[in-house]
Amino acid sequence: MDCCQATRTEPVEVEVPSGGPDGCYRLSRGAADRLQGLCLRPREWYNLRAIHGPSADFIGEKFYSDRGNARTPKSKVVNPRRFPVPKLTEVAADLDRLLEYAGVFTDWKVADALTAHPPEALLAGLISRRQRTANDWFIRRYHTLCNEVLGRRAEEWIRSELREAVTAEQKLAVLKDAWNCLPETEALTAAFSALKSCPLDSRVCNAIFLASLREPRVLDWMEEVVPDLGGSTWDDVASLDDETWGDDRGSAGAMWGDLAAASAFDWARAEKWLAAGPPLSLVALYALNACHSPNVWRVVQEINPHLSAPPTFEQAKATLREYVTADPNPRTERLAKDILDNWDIVTWDSPKRVPAGSPGAFRKKLSEQKKPTRQIIVGPANEGCEPVTKISGAPWWPADLPRPTCEHGHTMAFMAQIRLSDVPGFETHKDSLVSFHYCSRCAYDGNMSWGTQGSNESGCDVSVITEVAARDPDRRGVVAEGTIDPHSVSFRDVMEVPGFEDTMAMYSGVPDDYPQGTDDFDENIYPGLIHVKASKVGGWPSWVNSPRPPAVEPDEQLYFIGQLDWMLGEQTAWGGGGYAYLFLISSDTGALRGALIVDTT
Secondary structure (H helix, E strand, O other), X not given: OOEOOOOOOOEOOEEEOOOOOOOOEEEOHHHHHHHHOOOOOHHHHHHHHHHHOOOOOOOOOOOEOOOOOEOOOOOOOOOHHHOOOOOHHHHOOOHHHHHHHHOOOOOHHHHHHHOOOOHHHHHHHHHHHHHOOOOHHHHHHHHHHHHHHHHHHHHHHHHHHHHHOOOHHHHHHXXXXXXXXXXXXXXXXXXXHHHHOOOHHHHHHHHHHXXXXXXOHHHHHHHHHHHHHOHHHHHHHOOOOHHHHOOHHHOHHHHHHHHHHHOOOEHHHHHXXXXXXXXXXXXXXXXXXXXXXXXXXXXXXXHOOOOEOOOXXXXXHHHHHHHHHHOOOHHHHHHHHHHHHOHHHHOOOOOOOEEOOOHHHHHHHHHOOOEEEEEEEEOOOOOOOOOOOEEOOOOOOEOOOOOOEOOOOOEOEEEEEEEHHHOOOOOOOOOOEEEEEEOHHHHHXXXXXXXXXXXXXXXXXXXXXOOHHHOOEOOOOOOOOOOOOOEEEEEEEEEEOOOHHHHHHHEEOOOOOOOXXXXXXXXXXXXXXXXXXXXXXXXXXXXXXXXXXXXXXXXXXXXXXXXXXXXXXXXXOOOOOOEEXXXXXXXXXXXXXXXEEEEOO
């Protein structure tokens, strides 16, 4: 019997166009009605996603949560609890079922489960599935799993995939997803060859994935290709026309500068490019500028590059002034000034950093930085709306205020609330709550908010609610589906030292055995010293990248009040290896306002 793709038990009676490369949905009449009515059961949604991918009609993130719960059903979902999506523990031992699961869910636990299977069997399974699909999403997913689990054991297959790729974009997609499967020199040569076929005006956008390599050979390649952008082409592409690029940071020069800065850019290279004249000299200025403030690409912001083998400040000042004198214009003058004004950051030679000293001295200095923190221990869901610290579920929200919405009118999902008196240092604030909401709809549409001082600032809300005892809650419960399961909260009190990124910003010459720890959440950062990397209130942030706290005015004070880790929800904006950091900012009047920073790997 030809079985329904959704139920896998009933016969096929209807075909419904899927809008994807894997053909029509082949369904029973009942499943077809549920598909078009946006009321599939979770297991039916899972079965269709495993065949048609996340972009097929009717089953995307706009209509279903990451666990297959219907967001906007046209009619009631029938018995959804009887048809849940499978759990990873249920499929982990069966390689075929596990690979199907890996085509639906992409969190790191899936790759960990795949490592338990023989590499030869895993590779054969991935090749077999690749041969049965033309869906780019699945193809790239299988390449990514090779990269994460198999590495060089899959190199012959990845070579064949490169040979069969037709366009430069297809070849680059294989390389991006399966880079670790090839020797690095071979992968670089293939990338440079494919990039040569890309149009000049999009070449840097296609090349930016090379930034994560931190590879000086990328700079050698840039010396060959960037001069091709000279003359009218460079003037067109790197124009600072506000209508075209928005601002200087969006120019092609800034994009190339970001890539250069991330590729082990050093002063010898900077001098060489400055002497070469435009366009390489302009890229050099942008690269130096990106060493204190990356211009465009988030991947470069996360790398947080700095100039290698720097000269003295006086030497840099003389060189840059000589260049500006030879090529006087507002752009070069501004870039040179920004570089010199931030020279301590460009060279990672901040006067605030002090020598770490011997391991014993370093340990003593770290110990002096201890702060109290309270690790969040999650428990069963708290179904009420009491003004207590809790994760997701129904918030305590005052009846006299509307629930937060973004600029597009979407009602935001409630993520967490913190009773301020639970935060070390705020024990006297017994009548205040900090409430965190996030727009999941905007995130699903690709318009994520990275915080109150990042992209889509209206996509999040951190409200400080005062005089809780004198106000009534709205008792509206959950008004927008979130990406975190609800939990009650208890605490574990700890004295912790700064995390790795804050420590590196404070001390130079740290001992070679710092940091210590065996996994992402190992809190034993140095002998006898703890830094809690999990969800917590108070203490020190566990920055994923370089510290980037919210900016404050001179008369304001910034307080870190907590972080939510990625284990609370893999489908959050910080899922897969990041955090949501919550801050309070106090003015000279004592009033408090909230701020959010989202950071990921």
